[in-house]
Amino acid sequence: MTIVDTRTPNPKYFIKGATGDWEMVLGLEVHAQVTSESKLFSGSSTEFGQPPNNNVSFVDAAMPGMLPVINEECVRQAVRTGLGLKAQINKRSIFDRKNYFYPDLPQGYQISQFQDPIVGEGKIYLDMGEEGEVEIGVERLHLEQDAGKSIHDQHPNMSFVDLNRSGVALMEIVSKPDLRCSDEAKAYINKLRTILRYLGTCDGNMEQGSMRADINVSVRRPGGEFGTRCEIKNVNSVRFAGQAIEFEARRQIDILEDGGEIDQETRLFDPKTGETRSMRSKEEAHDYRYFPCPDLLPLEFDDAFIEELAKDLPELPDEKRARFINDFGLTAYDASVLVADRESATYYEAVANGRDGKLAANWVINELFGRLNKEDVAVVDSPVSAKQLGGIVDLISKGDISGKIAKDLFEIVWTEGGDPAAIVEERGMKQVTDTGAIEKIVDEIIAGNPDQVAKAQDNPKLVGWFVGQVMKASQGKANPQAVNEILKAKLGL
Amino acid sequence: MTTDLTRLSLAETAKGLKAKDFTSKEVTASYLYAIEKASALNAYVAVTADQALDMAGASDEKLQKGEGGALEGVPLGIKDLFCTKGVHSQAASHILDGFKPEYESTVTQNLWDDGAVMLGKLNMDEFAMGSSNETSYYGPVINPWRAEGSNADLVPGGSSGGSAAAVAGWLCAGATATDTGGSIRQPAAFTGTVGIKPTYGRASRWGTVAFASSLDQAGPIARTVEDAAIMTTSICGFDPKDSTSVDMAVPDFAAAVERGVKGLTIGVPKEYHMDGMPSEIEALWQQGLEWLKAEGATIKEISLPHTKYALPAYYIVAPAEASSNLARYDGVKYGLRVPGKDITEMYEQTRAAGFGREVQRRVMIGTYVLSAGYYDAYYVQAQKVRTLIKKDFEDVFNTGVDAILTPATPSAAFGVADQEMSKDPIKMYLNDVFTVTVNMAGLPGISVPAGKDGQGLPLGLQLIGKPFDEETLFAAGRVIEKSHGLDFTPNKWW
Numbered sequence: 001m002t003i004v005d006t007r008t009p010n011p012k013y014f015i016k017g018a019t020g021d022w023e024m025v026l027g028l029e030v031h032a033q034v035t036s037e038s039k040l041f042s043g044s045s046t047e048f049g050q051p052p053n054n055n056v057s058f059v060d061a062a063m064p065g066m067l068p069v070i071n072e073e074c075v076r077q078a079v080r081t082g083l084g085l086k087a088q089i090n091k092r093s094i095f096d097r098k099n100y101f102y103p104d105l106p107q108g109y110q111i112s113q114f115q116d117p118i119v120g121e122g123k124i125y126l127d128m129g130e131e132g133e134v135e136i137g138v139e140r141l142h143l144e145q146d147a148g149k150s151i152h153d154q155h156p157n158m159s160f161v162d163l164n165r166s167g168v169a170l171m172e173i174v175s176k177p178d179l180r181c182s183d184e185a186k187a188y189i190n191k192l193r194t195i196l197r198y199l200g201t202c203d204g205n206m207e208q209g210s211m212r213a214d215i216n217v218s219v220r221r222p223g224g225e226f227g228t229r230c231e232i233k234n235v236n237s238v239r240f241a242g243q244a245i246e247f248e249a250r251r252q253i254d255i256l257e258d259g260g261e262i263d264q265e266t267r268l269f270d271p272k273t274g275e276t277r278s279m280r281s282k283e284e285a286h287d288y289r290y291f292p293c294p295d296l297l298p299l300e301f302d303d304a305f306i307e308e309l310a311k312d313l314p315e316l317p318d319e320k321r322a323r324f325i326n327d328f329g330l331t332a333y334d335a336s337v338l339v340a341d342r343e344s345a346t347y348y349e350a351v352a353n354g355r356d357g358k359l360a361a362n363w364v365i366n367e368l369f370g371r372l373n374k375e376d377v378a379v380v381d382s383p384v385s386a387k388q389l390g391g392i393v394d395l396i397s398k399g400d401i402s403g404k405i406a407k408d409l410f411e412i413v414w415t416e417g418g419d420p421a422a423i424v425e426e427r428g429m430k431q432v433t434d435t436g437a438i439e440k441i442v443d444e445i446i447a448g449n450p451d452q453v454a455k456a457q458d459n460p461k462l463v464g465w466f467v468g469q470v471m472k473a474s475q476g477k478a479n480p481q482a483v484n485e486i487l488k489a490k491l492g493l
Numbered sequence: 494m495t496t497d498l499t500r501l502s503l504a505e506t507a508k509g510l511k512a513k514d515f516t517s518k519e520v521t522a523s524y525l526y527a528i529e530k531a532s533a534l535n536a537y538v539a540v541t542a543d544q545a546l547d548m549a550g551a552s553d554e555k556l557q558k559g560e561g562g563a564l565e566g567v568p569l570g571i572k573d574l575f576c577t578k579g580v581h582s583q584a585a586s587h588i589l590d591g592f593k594p595e596y597e598s599t600v601t602q603n604l605w606d607d608g609a610v611m612l613g614k615l616n617m618d619e620f621a622m623g624s625s626n627e628t629s630y631y632g633p634v635i636n637p638w639r640a641e642g643s644n645a646d647l648v649p650g651g652s653s654g655g656s657a658a659a660v661a662g663w664l665c666a667g668a669t670a671t672d673t674g675g676s677i678r679q680p681a682a683f684t685g686t687v688g689i690k691p692t693y694g695r696a697s698r699w700g701t702v703a704f705a706s707s708l709d710q711a712g713p714i715a716r717t718v719e720d721a722a723i724m725t726t727s728i729c730g731f732d733p734k735d736s737t738s739v740d741m742a743v744p745d746f747a748a749a750v751e752r753g754v755k756g757l758t759i760g761v762p763k764e765y766h767m768d769g770m771p772s773e774i775e776a777l778w779q780q781g782l783e784w785l786k787a788e789g790a791t792i793k794e795i796s797l798p799h800t801k802y803a804l805p806a807y808y809i810v811a812p813a814e815a816s817s818n819l820a821r822y823d824g825v826k827y828g829l830r831v832p833g834k835d836i837t838e839m840y841e842q843t844r845a846a847g848f849g850r851e852v853q854r855r856v857m858i859g860t861y862v863l864s865a866g867y868y869d870a871y872y873v874q875a876q877k878v879r880t881l882i883k884k885d886f887e888d889v890f891n892t893g894v895d896a897i898l899t900p901a902t903p904s905a906a907f908g909v910a911d912q913e914m915s916k917d918p919i920k921m922y923l924n925d926v927f928t929v930t931v932n933m934a935g936l937p938g939i940s941v942p943a944g945k946d947g948q949g950l951p952l953g954l955q956l957i958g959k960p961f962d963e964e965t966l967f968a969a970g971r972v973i974e975k976s977h978g979l980d981f982t983p984n985k986w987w
Contacts, residue, residue, distance in 0.1 A: 062821040062826065063576075063594060063595075064589065064702045065575075065576045065598060065699065066699070067698060068736070069733065070736065099816075099817050099863070101840055103823075103825045106821060106825070108817070108820020287864055287865045289817070289863035289865075289868070291813060291817070294814050296736050296737075
């Protein structure tokens with residue numbers, strides 16, 4: 001495979017070394033568990049959190065004479081994902097056996113796809129803020145079986161095996177070596193997870209192991225020849241990915257600057273120390289003896305199959321983001337925040353429809369998300385519904401309540417529920433726009449504070465103090481704009 | 494008992510049962526008695542007497558009411574390669590010690606659904622790897638046939654040696670067998686029985702211990718062509734649990750048996766005249782052609798140019814698949830476990846103790862030909878050869894050839910512990926020279942007894958058919974069976 005360098009070196013990403021600048025080259029292999037009821041080649045359940053060896057069929061346990069039968073839903077999920085990655089869908093692909101011995105691999109081989117994967121080249125766009133949008137190539141996506149789990153801490157000199165995961169479908173999504181810093185790698189994982197969740201093809205739950213990444217790291221002089229890579233296996237959080245990459249790049253630079261060479265090897269990241277350590281060298285690498293699985297025919301489908309799936313594909317984050325910017329006048333940043341997950345975007349859209357999109361975005365992002373994060377509540381479980389938040393935004397837009405009152409109102413709706421308009425009415429929270437009433441308060445305050453009046457007439461900025469007093473006296477209900485105008489007139493400013 | 498019920502053909506047995514001439518319990522008991530007396534043949538590795546009598550009893554109830562399937566009450570022997578629920582299923586290997594599956598193979602389930610009775614599990618070459626039934630962990634099977642004037646033990650062929658010996662030695666009315674490179678047809682030829690390997694995809698592989706998945710196919714060994722046809726009808730059928738199973742209706746093969754060969758074109762491949770082939774084999778082949786011609790077939794010389802590459806290519810493809818298929822026997826989940834100081838040592842000791850020499854040899858060959866740096870030179874090349882072999886046959890069938898006649902084996906049965914064969918595995922592998930091409934091309938092939946060698950030992954002829962045209966093979970096989978005028982029953986010595 002010839003590797004094409006698609007990127008222009010960006011000095012912002014360079015790493016300072018004793019002998020000059022260095023640049024990272026990163027490529028990711030993400031293993032994403034396919035969302036499906038049953039396993040890739042058996043009818044066993046994929047439900048997480050079951051007692052050990054509960055979801056195991058004769059096929060999963062590799063009993064003699066058992067045969068795999070492809071789960072069509074997993075094929076559909078892989079094709080949907082391929083479509084979501086704007087990738088080439090291969091109408092004919094081959095399942096191969098990857099042979100190695102391990103107790104949690106009951107067959108003695110993993111059924112995977114080697115030379116002919118179901119999905120070919122695609123791309124993922126990353127919004128890197130100030131650095132703009134970056135296109136990252138996807139090399140391929142293939143379907144494969146997950147292994148079981150070895151448990152080493154239950155017995156002093158024995159290991160136990162749990163085959164619940166054995167045979168669960170995974171998509172291995174391989175990027176091109178297009179990433180140039182840990183932030184991009186993190187953004188890549190996040191973006192891929194967002195796309196998979198939009199598509200409903202993987203739940204993206206890294207804590208439960210539904211998504212994990214193998215990270216290939218090498219360093220080079222900016223724009224120079226690619227260096228020797230090391231592969232960091234099974235990184236299971238975005239934060240760890242960042243730490244692992246930073247550590248590994250620095251380790252490699254230190255070796256090279258000391259006149260050493262990088263050994264191509266597989267490494268593990270230890271979250272406790274924040275370091276990577278060698279797992280096996282190139283010499284110790286397995287010879288997997290791949291060959292086409294003779295129990296399965298080539299996987300073939302037609303254009304109609306793909307079109308059927310394409311037709312029902314949901315709007316994807318990039319399209320949604322563009323639409324939000326276009327239709328609601330959002331900033332690129334706000335739009336990115338809102339489309340980061342499908343539920344947030346749906347919530348926002350429900351609030352924004354028929355209202356001021358920017359105002360809606362402020363309220364969704366700052367008030368709602370802020371509060372949800374603080375309380376660790378998911379957007380779908382929000383105590384304030386989109387309809388209620390829309391009601392609050394309506395009251396602000398109409399001038400019925402000020403922004404400050406709106407925050408109080410939000411608090412009431414969050415804790416007590418109810419219709420915002422009715423609450424405002426019942427509790428007399430409506431803004432006072434009646435100039436007569438405001439004038440009366442203003443007159444009282446001017447009369448009671450002659451010293452302040454004199455000072456304000458010398459220094460007009462002090463009008464703010466009067467505004468504060470009026471708002472206080474009106475319990476925040478006076479329309480701030482009206483207060484300002486009346487004060488200025490009465491003080492002769 | 495007035496007549497020995499074990500001497501009846503399967504068709505006669507089924508007919509007699511339906512006519513209530515005797516009961517299934519009687520036939521079953523006769524076979525169980527015969528099995529008990531035939532330990533010298535070592536054909537069975539497990540006899541399921543209680544289960545057999547239970548099944549026979551159930552069949553008798555149905556038969557009494559005039560109900561029951563095509564094989565109702567007929568006692569069969571089952572090759573140990575087939576998983577049978579709760580019963581010894583070890584592929585005659587030490588490594589599957591004590592393994593009794595919780596499931597029933599599709600092939601055997603089909604037979605039970607048609608009313609058949611299971612007598613027990615039949616000996617075989619370990620994991621179906623062998624041509625003499627000498628690689629079994631349970632010791633060699635002895636051929637019921639002996640050379641005239643000799644007491645020397647002969648092999649029954651392999652890997653379905655137990656199946657062939659049991660059928661020839663009246664230890665079952667018919668037997669299941671499997672064929673990866675000739676494992677049905679070669680033992681059938683060595684024991685004067687009929688064996689057919691159906692088209693790849695006809696019979697489900699689900700629940701049958703895998704040797705080489707792309708070549709393995711189940712079939713029967715039986716006493717007559719008609720018996721084989723009846724069993725094939727029962728064994729075959731689409732199975733959604735086997736992705737390589739073909740969704741195609743299974744005809745009543747027995748109905749095709751008396752169809753004759755009038756108007757058929759029989760191909761004679763010139764490449765099957767091997768150097769050093771015994772003249773009696775050549776003569777038998779010629780005789781077979783004469784018989785078919787006499788019944789109205791046209792004989793046509795054909796060429797299958799890639800034949801000579803078939804055996805070497807087979808010995809790359811089959812071991813490659815086997816090396817992977819046998820990886821699951823690791824001592825972790827079931828069967829034999831020899832403990833070690835760590836997992837690697839446990840694997841090594843378990844597999845060293847659990848697999849016999851021939852299995853180990855093939856696992857090593859298979860591992861080698863799939864290894865990095867050798868894969869393209871061996872495995873990929875062998876697959877190309879396989880494509881060419883398949884095309885050879887397609888080309889011939891496209892010229893109007895209906896079936897191909899060849900010898901089944903290059904010789905009659907040889908002696909147990911044959912010095913030459915045991916010294917040189919290649920000599921043993923040459924037993925399959927006429928049969929492997931059929932597996933490589935996925936075609937149906939039948940072996941029918943046709944003559945005897947100078948020592949009175951059975952010789953077989955092979956008919957190769959178009960994909961899914963087993964019917965023509967039964968019809969042509971029956972013509973040979975009717976023409977030879979010989980008695981293929983061994984002299985009972987055990």
